[in-house]
Amino acid sequence: MRIIVQKYGGSSVATVKRIQRVAKRIVELKDQNTAVVVVVSAMGKTTDKLVAKAHSITEQPKVREYDMLLATGEQVSIALVTMAIDALGCEAVSLTGAQAGIITDNVHGKATISEIHTERIMKLLNEGKIVIVAGFQGVNLEDDITTLGRGGSDTTAVALAAALKAELCEILTDVDGVYSADPNKIDSARKLDEISYDEMLELASLGAKVLHPRSVELAKEYGVDLHVRSSFNMREGTIVKEEETLEKKRIVSGIASDPKIAKVSVLGVPDRPGIAATIFGALAEAHINVDIIVQNVNREGINDISFTISRDDADHAVATLKKLPQDMCAGGVVVDDKIAKVSIVGAGMISRPGVAAGMFRALADEGINIDMISTSEIRVSCIIARNRADDAVSALHRAFESDLA
């Protein structure tokens, strides 16, 4: 049985009309002799509205109840999409995360899928039915509803594609694919036909927004081919797959910027073993993802440690650090949330020296100061002032235009 998993984002199911169009597209795929499993997000701004409701009740909603609340958004979507398919004369069955057998750990709001019991989905597919699964949610071993956090529906789709050994996971969204830069800001940005998991991972982590890094990581781990394409037209989008199977490796595939970050500096850290482990261990326990870390030796025996995190986590990070023994940060904790990260990404970068230097030169020519630098084999990222982020992306796209073409 040829199985394809499709995922429709919130904007693709935002209205009744769109839901009906999505239903038609699902039925068309099913008619191509394909078993179809569809993962659906909450309609349009539903999740935001539910979040606002929770916060109108209390500033700090209990995480378990927060998940109970948010999970209703996707449940509404799957019911309506299934009704719309049914109205087209095709049989479909909706499943909540729990009913779809998506088991997670206990971390409410940011749960990780631990296993998927596919029996029920496989049974329905074998009966010739289309299966519509609520994205973003699962159930822990105590039978409590959990949510997977940001990008959760992508993760659901990829995890299901892996568990069901699907041929492909289509991510249907409101853009035509993955671009070399944000097409809303860079006129010359162009759609990539294909890109490797690693490149996509870097771009996703860097705020390209099309795919959540967790889902790309999962796709890479299980070798699930992704097809990122528009739900509003039938044009081919971008295929995300193994690097070895790419037709050509570009030196620079894309340029991304992420304005939603903050830099936290822990000042006056004593220079003895285990300090960094304590600091980042505490942050990890608080489920705060740290991105770039820089340690400066200021004066003898005293260090400053700076790191970047999602801006949403800044308050939580500071609160977590303040709970550490006082001598760990004798100089205090400082947050700078007026920064952005701009990055260039390309699988061909490894074999071509001087790419990083070219990036620093392009930023310098634009008069943009670099605060922190971080590199990987296929990426160079710079932390700069947020109000220069758009200028930086433009300058970099110009500088690497010949590579991107």
Add this chain to the structure above:
Amino acid sequence: MRIIVQKYGGSSVATVKRIQRVAKRIVELKDQNTAVVVVVSAMGKTTDKLVAKAHSITEQPKVREYDMLLATGEQVSIALVTMAIDALGCEAVSLTGAQAGIITDNVHGKATISEIHTERIMKLLNEGKIVIVAGFQGVNLEDDITTLGRGGSDTTAVALAAALKAELCEILTDVDGVYSADPNKIDSARKLDEISYDEMLELASLGAKVLHPRSVELAKEYGVDLHVRSSFNMREGTIVKEEETLEKKRIVSGIASDPKIAKVSVLGVPDRPGIAATIFGALAEAHINVDIIVQNVNREGINDISFTISRDDADHAVATLKKLPQDMCAGGVVVDDKIAKVSIVGAGMISRPGVAAGMFRALADEGINIDMISTSEIRVSCIIARNRADDAVSALHRAFESDLA
């Protein structure tokens, strides 16, 4: 452990302010050394909005998906109420119908509770936690979400009270209790301090709206004392309990009218055994509740059968009857939906003849024609033209005023 089950209707949790007030009331009850289980309906008009959404997708939504959709309404409420209790520093846990162990049959949209696995609720109560359960919903043995239909949250509350052996089931609503007639229409209507299950059952069936008959039936079956009272004030409401424990039995306790009915007449029914069984068997299979049945012998060997049903079921009933062999209703099927039922109810009626005659006299004096009559030991009902229903209730309240006082 002293357990009290409270049920809050949709209007009691319609806004954030009301949810916070409900939370305060729950915590106050818990502070009285009481284990509290709360059943909550969907907020305000939520269910209506979800129904409208389903019907904007398709005229005849699939019942399984309809339940999947509607169940989200209560899920939102339980999460928000639990958050509000948590904000008051008290520990609460929300449970969907499935999580609360409420198992039903497979009749989507009108499911019947078959059993309740109380282990999880009892465990939470033993841990000192308040338990907030989604009303109106359960889960069938296939793990599909079901809804209980109209009055479902009352039924959930009473069933839980029975299963948990609760001391009392409080039904908190937007009225002060059960009245001798609709207080919005009859100025002299007065609140009853207590009423028997049977009287309440008749009044509930007759459209008194305060309690759904299914929940009263269940309360009677398991001997659960109900306290119907306002969620907006702390005044005592109406206790519904065993007739033997009532302080006094009134001849007439209440007067009710139900405008939401229709009369279906099956004309030209052959006069042979088994015909009525076929007709009403088919209706029962279609899950249509029939109320009053009248059979007239018109001419030799040919009968007309008329019956009343909920107006919502009228189309469904006609469709069901049209599927019967043609000779069963040679004269066709006629629907009259311009009718209403007015009734007088009283446990003391049994021992006092002439009550029915008094009712007919009062209606005749008002110039109101009686179309059908139905009586039980504690009730007399008349089918009349709907546009005279209010006049009828006024006239009857005046006629039986001394009994009601």
